[in-house]
Amino acid sequence: MSKELTWLEQIPKPIGYYLVGFADGEGSFNVSLRQRDDHTMGWQVVLTFNVSQKERRVLAYFKRYLGCGRLQERPDGICYFVVSNPRSVIERVIPFFERYRFLGERKQINFSIFKEIAELVIANQHLNPEGLEKIVGLREKLNEGRGRKRKYNASDYYKSLKENPQRLYARPRPRQKRPEDIVRSSGRPEANTNESS
Numbered sequence: 001m002s003k004e005l006t007w008l009e010q011i012p013k014p015i016g017y018y019l020v021g022f023a024d025g026e027g028s029f030n031v032s033l034r035q036r037d038d039h040t041m042g043w044q045v046v047l048t049f050n051v052s053q054k055e056r057r058v059l060a061y062f063k064r065y066l067g068c069g070r071l072q073e074r075p076d077g078i079c080y081f082v083v084s085n086p087r088s089v090i091e092r093v094i095p096f097f098e099r100y101r102f103l104g105e106r107k108q109i110n111f112s113i114f115k116e117i118a119e120l121v122i123a124n125q126h127l128n129p130e131g132l133e134k135i136v137g138l139r140e141k142l143n144e145g146r147g148r149k150r151k152y153n154a155s156d157y158y159k160s161l162k163e164n165p166q167r168l169y170a171r172p173r174p175r176q177k178r179p180e181d182i183v184r185s186s187g188r189p190e191a192n193t194n195e196s197s
Contacts, residue, residue, distance in 0.1 A: 008095055011065045019062060020100035024107050027051040029114035031139045033152045035160065042160060045126045045135055047118050049093045050082045068092045090122050113142045132157075 032046040049069075053059055056071065059081040063069050068088035072080045083093050094115050102108040117138050125131025136157045 005095055007067055007092075008099055011096075015061065015065060016096070016100040019065065020097065020102060022053075022058060023051055023062075023097075024102050024104045026053055027107075028143065029110050031114065031117050031135070031142060032150075033136070033139070033157065035152065035156075040127050041129070041132050043126075043132060043157065045117075045121055045132070046084060047086055047089045047114070047121060048082060048084045049089060049114075050080050052078055052080050054078060066092045066096055086118065086121055089118050094118060110142055113138050117142075 028050055030048045030050070032048065034044040034046060035042065036044045051059060051062060054077060056073070056079045059071055059079050062081040063071060066083070066088075068085065069081055069083035072082060074080070083089055097111055102111060117135050120126060120131055120135055120138075123131075126135055136154050140154050
């Protein structure tokens with residue numbers, strides 16, 4: 001067992017099985033598409049695992065034992081545990097549900113699709129046309145059935161390509177350093193904060 005997964009070994013098995021059972025009924029894996037002009041492909045891919053419940057205490061167990069995510073509450077009293085950080089999804093959520101597997105077939109299928117999309121995102125495949133198209137296609141199979149609500153679907157994505165065909169040939173932009181990204185030693189003024197290209 002690698003050092004990165006020692007946290008998983010420390011989860012008491014009864015708690016792990018309780019949480020996976022709870023997530024089987026009340027949890028969901030989602031992949032949102034957001035149209036963004038400042039993104040290489042014009043679309044941002046957002047991975048989210050969430051669990052909803054009126055009892056906040058149960059959701060606090062998810063936060064405690066997964067070691068990530070946040071708790072939110074709606075005005076009607078429904079609480080949510082939400083993980084949307086891609087690194088937390090890959091390093092915490094996915095290993096947890098690989099260890100403690102779903103009994104429900106539909107949830108296990110959705111988890112497998114979500115995991116495949118997450119791996120593509122972590123590998124930066126959402127930043128090229130082929131990878132993003134694969135993600136969009138997989139996303140169409142995620143959470144199939146009644147009640148699925150989405151702001152954007154595959155047809156919106158393909159329509160945007162027709163409207164902006166140069167996106168097909170987009171290359172990932174290098175991340176630009178911003179002043180808040182530069183680490184400076186405290187107490188000393190910086191002579192020159194401009195970085196050479």
